[in-house]
Amino acid sequence: MIVYLLSVALLLLILEPLFTYYWDSKKLRRFPNASFLSGISDIGYILKRYRGFRSKEIHESHQEHPVVRVGPNTLSFSTPDAIRAIYGHNTPCLKGGTYVTAAGTHPSLLDVVDKQEHARKRRILSHAFATRNLEQWEFKVTDKVQKLVAQFDLLCNDKEEAIIDFRMWSNLFTIEAIADIALSHHLGCLTQGSDLVTITTKDGEKAVNYIDCLHSGRRATSMLIWSTKWFTSWRFALKALPGFFQTQWRKGQGFDEMVRYLVQQRLRRHENGEQLEDFVGCLFQDKHGDARNLEIAEIEAEVATLLDAGSDTTAISLTHAMYFLMKAPATLSRLREELQVALDGSQEVAKYATVKNLPYLYACINESLRLLPPVAFGLNRMTPPEGLTIDGTWIPGNTLVGVPAYTAHRSPLFSNSEQYQPERWLEDDIKETQGTFIPFSTGARGCIGRNISYIEQTVLLATLVQRYDLSLVDPEGNLDHEEAFNLWPGPLPLKIRRRDNC
Numbered sequence: 001m002i003v004y005l006l007s008v009a010l011l012l013l014i015l016e017p018l019f020t021y022y023w024d025s026k027k028l029r030r031f032p033n034a035s036f037l038s039g040i041s042d043i044g045y046i047l048k049r050y051r052g053f054r055s056k057e058i059h060e061s062h063q064e065h066p067v068v069r070v071g072p073n074t075l076s077f078s079t080p081d082a083i084r085a086i087y088g089h090n091t092p093c094l095k096g097g098t099y100v101t102a103a104g105t106h107p108s109l110l111d112v113v114d115k116q117e118h119a120r121k122r123r124i125l126s127h128a129f130a131t132r133n134l135e136q137w138e139f140k141v142t143d144k145v146q147k148l149v150a151q152f153d154l155l156c157n158d159k160e161e162a163i164i165d166f167r168m169w170s171n172l173f174t175i176e177a178i179a180d181i182a183l184s185h186h187l188g189c190l191t192q193g194s195d196l197v198t199i200t201t202k203d204g205e206k207a208v209n210y211i212d213c214l215h216s217g218r219r220a221t222s223m224l225i226w227s228t229k230w231f232t233s234w235r236f237a238l239k240a241l242p243g244f245f246q247t248q249w250r251k252g253q254g255f256d257e258m259v260r261y262l263v264q265q266r267l268r269r270h271e272n273g274e275q276l277e278d279f280v281g282c283l284f285q286d287k288h289g290d291a292r293n294l295e296i297a298e299i300e301a302e303v304a305t306l307l308d309a310g311s312d313t314t315a316i317s318l319t320h321a322m323y324f325l326m327k328a329p330a331t332l333s334r335l336r337e338e339l340q341v342a343l344d345g346s347q348e349v350a351k352y353a354t355v356k357n358l359p360y361l362y363a364c365i366n367e368s369l370r371l372l373p374p375v376a377f378g379l380n381r382m383t384p385p386e387g388l389t390i391d392g393t394w395i396p397g398n399t400l401v402g403v404p405a406y407t408a409h410r411s412p413l414f415s416n417s418e419q420y421q422p423e424r425w426l427e428d429d430i431k432e433t434q435g436t437f438i439p440f441s442t443g444a445r446g447c448i449g450r451n452i453s454y455i456e457q458t459v460l461l462a463t464l465v466q467r468y469d470l471s472l473v474d475p476e477g478n479l480d481h482e483e484a485f486n487l488w489p490g491p492l493p494l495k496i497r498r499r500d501n502c
């Protein structure tokens, strides 16, 4: 029996991929491999994930080849034409691969595959995210900036110098902001200076580390999910075995429990007749006040996505924006000059109406989004069954394709593309790069929260740069990165002091 099982395993694990590779029914062998094993197995891609900064490694392959094979059925493209074909509004491609594997019984707006189902979900939330309604969330952002400033002032003890980890504080800021914007919930994380959230489960009261739990679950999943065929079996086995994966996934469950608790709390307030302005309100009822009667599991899936995608990415972006400013004193001075004129020293917390018109502030944010996009890897899309021509090359149906933002943002359309030059965003010819700048992806599946993220980033950065002198604790040091799904920067220790006139 054991010999039989081992033979079957050998056949499945080694011979079948080798046979498929040499049979090559899709003619994918014509594309160069990103790593030694790419044509036979997803292990090469998984190993890149283990090494830390996967998109940078893929980019190195792209410097020689516009198309590379990153897995047996996965191709990575690099040109603006490929972006249009794969993600553009008229693309026949669908989300595939990892999205299908990761989604539970109730996919959210982010991981749902079916176009009609996606359109239905997007319609429900689009009212809350519409540009004309966005400024109604500003007071929630302002409240969080005030809380952060209060903490920094306390740490600075009036005019003394303090050391803070900006990575951590910016993430506390974004989790507080999204919990309020999505659910009208005040987590209290900024006030207590930690990501600890107390929740009630059926087993009683429990403390959950929001960021740590979120990252643990995503860390474990992002290590294995690229092997989509085997992921479910791997997860089943590794969850049962004591060790790294079991610990990470167990911690990750804390995030799901927190989501369940927060949804229950919000539902109770809704049933008690409280009229709250937030995203989840749009899931309970439409704009005429008629109940939508969505299943609770669907609401939980949407809330989990909002609390994840709506906090992690913006915190990453803020950390990178601050890091680059600290590394470029001339840029920081120019930004300060712009802020001095616009804010006139009279706005303790910058008003969005003021900062939304500041070109250099936007240039600084966009330039760091270009160099270090929070979602840097090639987002999987499945070609339609009949196949698709991408960048002049016909690609067979049911092949996974993508363009990493990390590579797109280093297109020759950006001169000196490795250099941090916010000024490039003020030039007229920047318009030519429009289709190549994809930190929020593009087309029908582009980010719905992009404008909210800009509100959070512009208001917070303008306020902090105006109020504090900031500098790196280690001016020679660089940021470490771990690329799970998002590109997580490591700690960013800063020296911080209140400025004389603030």
Ligand code: HEM
Residues within 6 Å of the ligand: 109, 110, 111, 122, 178, 305, 306, 309, 310, 311, 313, 314, 317, 373, 374, 375, 379, 438, 439, 440, 441, 444, 445, 446, 447, 448, 449, 450, 452, 453
């Ligand atoms: C700098 C900040 C942000 C970045 C870089 C970013 C990036 C992205 C990217 C690349 C996608 C496409 C994902 C994919 O195709 O798998 C996406 C989708 C999405 N984002 Fe964001 N995002 C940011 C902020 C936000 C915020 C603040 C929210 C919520 C308040 C949000 C909610 C979503 C949702 C719900 C989707 C799915 C949209 C759909 O498929 O219709 N994001 N985002």
